[in-house]
Amino acid sequence: MTLAEIARLAGVGRAAVSNWRRRHDTFPAQIGGTATSPNFSLRDIEKWLRDNGKLGKTTTREWLWPRFEALGDRDEAGLAIATVGRLLARGESDGGVSDGAGAGPVRAAVELGRREGAYDIFMFLFRRWLDTHVRQITTTPETLADLMADLALRTRGPFVGERHEDPIRVLDPACGSGHLLAAAAKTVPTTLHRPATLLGCDRDPVLTALTEARLALLPDPEAPGPMPVIAPGDSLRADPLIGAQADMVLCNPPANERDWGYEDLAADTRWVYGTPPRTELELAWVQHCLARLRPGGSAVLLLPPTVAARKAGRRIRRSLLRTGALRAVVALPPGSAAPHSLSLHLWVLRRPAPEESPQGPGAFLFVDAAARFPRSTSRDSGPEGGELGAFIRSVVGTAGGGVVAGGSHEPATEDSGATAWTAAVPVIDLLDDDVDLTPGRHVTPSSGHVGPRLADSWSEVGELLDGLRAESACLAAIELARGTEDRPSATVGELARAEALTLRSGRLPAEAAVSEPGHARVPLLTISDLLLDESPSGWVYPDDAVVVEPRDVVVVGVSREFSAWVHEGPPMAVGPQIHALRVDPDALDPWFLAGSLKSPANARHAGTHASSSSRIDVRRLQVRRIDLSEQRRYSDAFRHLAAFEGLAERLRIVAMRMGRDLGDELAAGRLANGE
Known part of the structure; x- marks a missing residue:
């Protein structure tokens, strides 16, 4: 155990643990690590904290994780946590647990889960495991998963002969840690008042075991559905759910993999829209998801922005557009999901149903949420996650209608203010040599939205200049000594x-x-x-x-x-x-x-x-x-300097934004005639 882990278990700061180590001769000796990052025995630390009355009052569950982490192996710890979830979900005793290294932690976790809540204890261990292996496992943020599930619901149907009591079958063919399926389990019953059947698979058997336990432990939704079916396997090479037909598919597929089975799958029947080139792994996943949909079913995938524009994939993109399988592309702000430096895209798809009346090529929806929600540089403000989701939902439309779901070619109403960052482009206009589906290339804010924004920016520039004048006057009044005192x-x-x-x-x-x-x-x-x-x-x-x-x-x-x-x-x-x-x-x-x-x-x-x-x-x-009174003299100068730098940085950002807006307006020929 490290000093930080001991502090967490004791419910104190790390400095307090360092003080105990210096002041108490009985504090356990270091058993590993380095002088600056020592490690200690969990058993010795627990005994010392108990003997000295320094155990935290609410840290019972905190003692669980070090025991699982002590198993050492990523897979062994993950499977032990999955066993905890399985036993809690089935209400079984721990009699089936073998007497290996993980038996003690599993039994302790099951016992605590029955006292404090099965789902809470399992998720506590699950999140700690993900935290430890965060560089190896990609997860979909909770609100983004909720948004993807909601968009899939808004895009699905109509289905002939569908009954209200029928479960909605939701598939994630690369389910990972189960974030998307967990979102569907919450969204489907809440929105449609119908149960959800959850299907998933992943190449990592540890993740599939954890996901199965997680979904089985979900609090009962409004309309509880059948038990989830989560299977280990490679969906592209040997799909363990090959016969499944889903109403909805949600997927955050793996990216940047060269060896995904290109040679073995060259003649696969799933490639209805064209054989994916070796470099187009994501388009293989797109077609796989469409193949697993029943007619009228919908899919939402989270993809890198390069998928929308790479030359190697233009033939498949053209086919997806012509058949109406691809309905919309939404550009998310950078930071919406890993990798955080990219503006990732949501692709909204639907497998056309035979009973739907033909709409012709129609129009394709682009949503540039990255332009709508540019990030602020303020270090004291958080992301506009709620507004982002509400904006995307408003422009994609409501279930059974709207731009995507009902096939209408009209964008959202002007009253919503959303049309400045959306475009409904005729498909025929997109079928050029590039078939570039990057939203930023097709969405141009209208003059009616840029004008008021420029007026607000000019007002902000005035306020920033006033602040800079005041701070510069304070800084200019500072007198600097000629020599330097040796302190x-x-x-x-x-x-x-x-x-x-x-x-x-x-x-x-x-x-x-x-x-x-x-x-x-x-x-x-x-x-x-x-x-x-x-x-x-x-x-x-x-x-x-x-x-x-x-x-x-x-x-x-x-x-x-x-x-x-x-x-x-x-x-x-x-x-x-x-x-x-x-x-x-x-x-x-x-x-x-x-x-x-x-x-x-x-x-x-x-x-x-x-x-x-x-x-x-x-x-x-x-x-x-220096003494505290002299520190405070310097403190005042540092305050004014920090304020000056902050105002100057904010002015730079506003000036760049205004330059883009004003430059676009002038280039579009919107300079008014003067007298």
Whole structure:
């Protein structure tokens, strides 16, 4: 166990554990790790905490995860957690658990699950497992999964002879950790008041076991359906659910795989719209999903933006358009899901039903939500997840009608304000040499929307200029001494050991992508957000994260984005390579600390200089040793300097946005005739 894990189990900060280690001779000895990151025996730590009355009051479940993690192997720990879920779902005793290394943790988890809630305990262990292996497993954020399930419902049908009591069959052929199927299990009964039959498969048998247990433990929806059927297997090469016909397919397929079975599947009957080239794995998944739909069924896939424009896939895209199988492409803002640097696309498809009256080539819907929701650079604001979902739902239409579902060629009403970021383009106009389906190439905001936005921007420019004048006057009045006084300095590491501050390093929780703010959630800031000049990219539970409070100092430990500032907004979680410093107010002023740490000379001293992505050793950053009253003198100057830099950066962003809007208007010939 690390010091951070001991702190979590005891319900205290890491600094408190360090103090116990220094002050108590009976504290267990280090059994591994390094001098700066020691490891301890779980058994010894538990005994010491109990003997010294330092166990947290609400940490019963916290003791579960170290026992599963101690199994060592990713697969063994995952299968043990799946066993917990299976036993809890079936209400079985633990008599069927073998007496291997995982038997003790499984029995303890089952017992706790029956006391505190089966689903809660299973999901606690499941999220911790995902958190530990977050770099190996791709998940779909909760709100994006909900949106995809909702869009599939809005696009499906009509079905001849469909009965109200019939279950809706939902398939995810690359289900991974089951986020999309869990969203469907919630959305289908709530929207249609009908049960959902959940089908899924994945190449990773550990993930399929976990997903099956997760779905079996879902709280009973309004219309509970049959037990889920989750099978291990490669959907493209040897589909274990080959005979299944679904009403809806949801899929976040794997990307960037060269060996997906191109040679073996060259003559596969699923390639109705053309044989996918070796580089077009995603278009193979698109056709696989369409092949698993019953006529009239709908599919929503999350795909990289390059799928819409690569030359190798233009023949298949042309065929999808001509047959009406592909109905819409929605461009999501960067950060909506991993990889967070890309503006991923949602492809909305429907397998045409024979009984539908022919509509002709019709119109194709483009939605540029990435342009509608450009990210703010404010580090104190979260993503507009709720507004994003509401916007996309409004322009795609309602179940049984709207642009996609009912085949109408008219976009959403002007009253909704959505048409500035949507376009209903005749299919015939898209069947050129490129067949480029990138929404940004077809969606042009109308003059009626750009005009008011420009007026607001000019007003904002005036306010920013007023603020810059005020701050520049304060900074210009600062007198700098000619000489430099030789004062001793201290490193962050030394200040931490002296308990003048507490240093915590951020980490990436399991649910680390865009999702709506829920009860007791806080925004999460990552290095990717800073590289993209974005606001925090998701919402997480504070118990699973390192959270900064007002007046904490935030330090970015990457050379390219090195910075330090005082957090003044609501609580916010920080990801890897971002550090939180909480100062003792009787020893340090946070503004003085942040301003001192931010010095470029400090970064040169503490950095590795290997590349622009090199890390900064935060513990080596230096601060001058001066008394608190003098710190506060410098604090005022650092405050004005930070405000000046923030206003200048905001003005740069507004100027770039205005340049794009005004440039488009002038290029379109909308300059009014003057007298």
